[in-house]
Amino acid sequence: MSEDVFEQKDRFFGVGRFDDPYPKLAELQKKCPVHEGSLSGLFGTVGAENTIFPEESYVTVTAFDEVDRILKSPKVFSSSWYHPSMGEIVGRSILEMDPPEHRRFRALLQVAFSKSAVEGWEEAFIRSILNRAVDRFAGRGHADLSQDFAFLYPIEVTATAAGLPVDDLDEFYRFTAVLTNVAVPAEDRLRASRGLGEMVQRLIDERRKDPREDLISVLVQARLTDEEAAEAEIGDGKRTLSDEEIVTFVRLLVPAGAQTTYRAMTNLLYGLLTHPGQLDALRADRSLIPQAVEEGIRWEVPLTYSGRTVTTGTEVCGRPVDAGSQVQVLLGAVNRDPQRWPDAEKFDIFRPPQRHLGFGTGVHVCLGINLARSELKCALEVLLDRLPDIRLDPDADPPSITGLGMRTAARLPVVFTPS
Numbered sequence: 001m002s003e004d005v006f007e008q009k010d011r012f013f014g015v016g017r018f019d020d021p022y023p024k025l026a027e028l029q030k031k032c033p034v035h036e037g038s039l040s041g042l043f044g045t046v047g048a049e050n051t052i053f054p055e056e057s058y059v060t061v062t063a064f065d066e067v068d069r070i071l072k073s074p075k076v077f078s079s080s081w082y083h084p085s086m087g088e089i090v091g092r093s094i095l096e097m098d099p100p101e102h103r104r105f106r107a108l109l110q111v112a113f114s115k116s117a118v119e120g121w122e123e124a125f126i127r128s129i130l131n132r133a134v135d136r137f138a139g140r141g142h143a144d145l146s147q148d149f150a151f152l153y154p155i156e157v158t159a160t161a162a163g164l165p166v167d168d169l170d171e172f173y174r175f176t177a178v179l180t181n182v183a184v185p186a187e188d189r190l191r192a193s194r195g196l197g198e199m200v201q202r203l204i205d206e207r208r209k210d211p212r213e214d215l216i217s218v219l220v221q222a223r224l225t226d227e228e229a230a231e232a233e234i235g236d237g238k239r240t241l242s243d244e245e246i247v248t249f250v251r252l253l254v255p256a257g258a259q260t261t262y263r264a265m266t267n268l269l270y271g272l273l274t275h276p277g278q279l280d281a282l283r284a285d286r287s288l289i290p291q292a293v294e295e296g297i298r299w300e301v302p303l304t305y306s307g308r309t310v311t312t313g314t315e316v317c318g319r320p321v322d323a324g325s326q327v328q329v330l331l332g333a334v335n336r337d338p339q340r341w342p343d344a345e346k347f348d349i350f351r352p353p354q355r356h357l358g359f360g361t362g363v364h365v366c367l368g369i370n371l372a373r374s375e376l377k378c379a380l381e382v383l384l385d386r387l388p389d390i391r392l393d394p395d396a397d398p399p400s401i402t403g404l405g406m407r408t409a410a411r412l413p414v415v416f417t418p419s
Contacts, residue, residue: 005177005184006151012048012183014404021304021404022345025062025333033063034317038328039305040404047405049307051182052085053326059316060328064337064357066317067329070308072362074098077308077327079364085182089189091248094367095256102363104224104232108241109249109367112218118370121161122378124213129156130382138386138419142393145412150265150379154258157375162250163203163214172199176254193251200250204243219246257368260302261375266409268296268376270401271347273392273414278349283384292349293376297335297358299347300407304332306360331357332407387416 010016021043028035028042038058040047049058061067070077075098082096094105111117133153137143155173156166164172175196179189203216211217224232224239232238241249272279272292282288310325321327335356336344359366366372383390392399396413 005174005181008183009177009181010403010406010408010410012181013406014045014047015402015406015408015410017045017402018043018404019400019402022332022336025330026336026338026345029062029333029337032317033061033066034319035060035062038326039330043404045404048085048182049305049326049328049405052081052307057324058326058328059319059321060330061316062330062333062337063317064334064340067331067334067357068361070316070327070329071306071357071360071364074102074363076311076314078311079308081307081309081326086180086252089179089186089193090251091193091244093248093252095252095364099363100233104234104238105245106363106367107224107228107232108222109219111222112215113368113370115370117218118374121157121371122374125160126157126374126378127382129153129160130379131386134382134386141418142413142415145269145383145414146266146399146409147411149383150262150269150412153379154261154265154375155254157261157371158254158258161215161371162200162253163207163212163216164199168199172196173254173258175199176251177259179251180255196251197247200247201243204246216246216250219249253368257371261372263302263406263408264297264372265376265379266412267300267302267401267407268293268380269412270399270409271296271299272380273390273399273412275347276391278347281349282380283388286381286384288349289377289380290373291351291353292380293373294353294356294358295347295349295351296376298341298356299335300401301332301335301356301358302407304403304405304407305330331360386419387414390414390416 035042036059038049038055039060040050041055078098079096087096094102097105130153133149137148155169159169159172175192178184178192204220207217207220211221219241222241229239282292306329308327310321310323310327312323314321316327335358338344359369391414393413393415399409399411401407401409
């Protein structure tokens with residue numbers, strides 16, 4: 001699979017260009033919890049958020065409690081911020097919806113990602129996909145865990161969960177990488193959107209006639225109960241998902257799921273490989289893996305910000321903000337808020353558990369949170385089972401996590417005893 005389209009997206013979000021934004025973010029955080037301009041603007045560059053709304057319309061927030069409040073206040077801080085970049089290409093998705101519209105979609109979609117459903121996927125295909133990924137390099141004694149492992153398995157998990165044929169993986173991933181990349185010309189993104197829509201529509205038609213155990217089948221059959229319909233304030237005509245609504249959701253699923261999991265996995269592996277004592281602790285006690293996953297997401301969140309549009313005049317950290325302003329909440333910064341985490345810049349899987357915002361919060365808390373946690377947990381278990389003495393390659397250039405809007409360890413050279 002050619003990675004040009006992914007490399008282009010990475011560069012646009014600062015991967016390979018910004019080594020460590022956190023010292024500067026800590027200075028900004030210490031000086032004031034809210035700043036004029038966008039994250040990219042504060043670093044003297046133009047980022048994805050600046051292609052959506054002009055730089056001067058932004059305020060940027062770095063304090064945990066205020067970001068937590070903003071994400072839990074959809075009436076004032078609207079997710080319609082996503083519409084200019086996603087709505088016309090992907091379709092009207094749950095990402096840009098506010099209540100009460102959001103409640104209907106959330107209720108219809110979340111059944112597909114329940115904890116019990118994901119646990120079933122672990123045994124049905126997640127572990128076998130991970131083992132096949134390791135099979136490709138286990139006999140060599142060396143690998144790049146970023147490109148040989150973390151980049152590949154999440155897309156296969158997502159496509160298998162959806163019910164897509166494995167033969168379509170390359171095309172499926174390329175379509176989604178293009179249509180969500182705001183650096184790509186609009187006509188190319190629309191072409192990719194149509195191509196993916198046709199692929200998914202064929203699957204919907206098949207599953208309406210012959211349902212199976214996959215995600216598309218669940219969504220085709222999903223129907224709100226009387227209680228859910230009343231809570232979502234809808235009538236009988238909206239109790240199910242239309243074909244176009246399912247297509248739109250799948251268009252969003254891969255960039256929101258597979259690509260984010262890839263970045264989260266590289267960052268978690270980097271944290272463990274550069275802290276061998278903590279990796280040894282996981283080898284000795286697998287029950288530590290869930291807390292290692294949470295620390296990895298807190299310490300190096302894969303997507304460093306989210307955005308909201310202000311619907312009515314309000315205040316942010318006591319500062320007046322006009323309706324129509326854009327608020328950028330820095331998830332990476334708030335996950336290292338020193339008021340909440342001592343030595344917040346350090347990777348430490350033994351921290352006392354404390355809620356972070358790596359998966360968001362409020363009505364838009366990550367829909368696939370159970371799947372993401374499962375994929376990261378199972379990946380660590382499989383790697384430790386198959387490659388018990390895995391370690392950084394001492395003869396390779398040291399890896400690093402880079403990026404501004406997204407954070408990724410694009411290289412993770414390791415060695416191990418061949419198996």
